[in-house]
Amino acid sequence: MHILAIPLLVASFIPLIMWLILSKYFGRYPSQGKVARLLLSHGLRVKEGKVYCDEIEVADMAIARAAQVDRRIVRAAVQTIEAEDELREVYSALHATAMLRDVAPVMGWSCIEVVPTDAHVPGILAEIASIIAEAGINIRQALVDDPMLMEEPRLYVITESAVPSELIPRIKKCRGVRSLILH
Numbered sequence: 001m002h003i004l005a006i007p008l009l010v011a012s013f014i015p016l017i018m019w020l021i022l023s024k025y026f027g028r029y030p031s032q033g034k035v036a037r038l039l040l041s042h043g044l045r046v047k048e049g050k051v052y053c054d055e056i057e058v059a060d061m062a063i064a065r066a067a068q069v070d071r072r073i074v075r076a077a078v079q080t081i082e083a084e085d086e087l088r089e090v091y092s093a094l095h096a097t098a099m100l101r102d103v104a105p106v107m108g109w110s111c112i113e114v115v116p117t118d119a120h121v122p123g124i125l126a127e128i129a130s131i132i133a134e135a136g137i138n139i140r141q142a143l144v145d146d147p148m149l150m151e152e153p154r155l156y157v158i159t160e161s162a163v164p165s166e167l168i169p170r171i172k173k174c175r176g177v178r179s180l181i182l183h
Contacts, residue, residue: 022036022037025080025086026077026080029076029077029080031067031069031070031073032073032077033077034068034069034073035063035064035067035069035073035074035077035078036080036081036087037149038063038066038067039063039081039091039094040090040091040094041149041150043094044058044063045093045094045095046088046091046094049079049082050078051078054095054096060074060075097143099143099156100141100143100156100158101143101156104140105183108161109158109159109160109161110158110161110162110163110182110183111156111157111158111159111182111183112128112156112157112159112163112171112180112181112182112183113154113156113180113182113183114156114157114171114179115178115179115180116155116178117176117177117178118176119144119145119147119153120147123175123176124155124174124175124177125142125144125155125157127174127176128155128171128177129142131170131171132157132159132171135164135167137160137161138159138160138161139157139159139160140158140159140160141156141157141158142155142156142157142158143156163182168182
C-alpha cells in the first residue's frame, strides 16, 4: 500500500471507531445502537428516561420512525443509556445546534461548504476564517461535522454577506481543502 493512502484509509474508519465505542454497550443490540447513533448525531439529550431536543421532548415513536426501528427499541436504548454512567454522562450533556446552511440564501447570507482532504488536518477553519476576516466579512456561523460521526465530514462557513468571487480561489488553496460548494 502506498504511504499516501494510509490517511485516507484511516479517515474512512473514523465512523467505525465511534461505532466501536458505542458497541461496548450496544454490540449485542444493533437496533439499540442505531438509535444511540441517531441520538448522538442529532444532539438529542437523554434525561430522566426521556429524549429531548434541547427542552423539547421528542416522542419515542418519532425517534423509532427516524431510526426505522420499533418504539420499544427506542425505550430499551434510552434505558441502556441511563443505566451506564459513561453513556449517561455523554447523552445528558448533548445539545442540538441550528444549521443555518439552508437559511443563508433566504437571509441574504452566503454559505461555503468545505470538503476537506482530511478532516483531521488542523487549522482548516482558522485559515479560511482569516481570509474571510481580511475581506471585512463577518462570519455568522461555522459548523464542522464530527469526523467520528460522519463518513464525509464537512465544514460550513455562513457569512453575513456574499463572499466576493476573488476570495474563492484563495480559500480553495487553503491547506486541507479538497473542494468548495457555494450555497
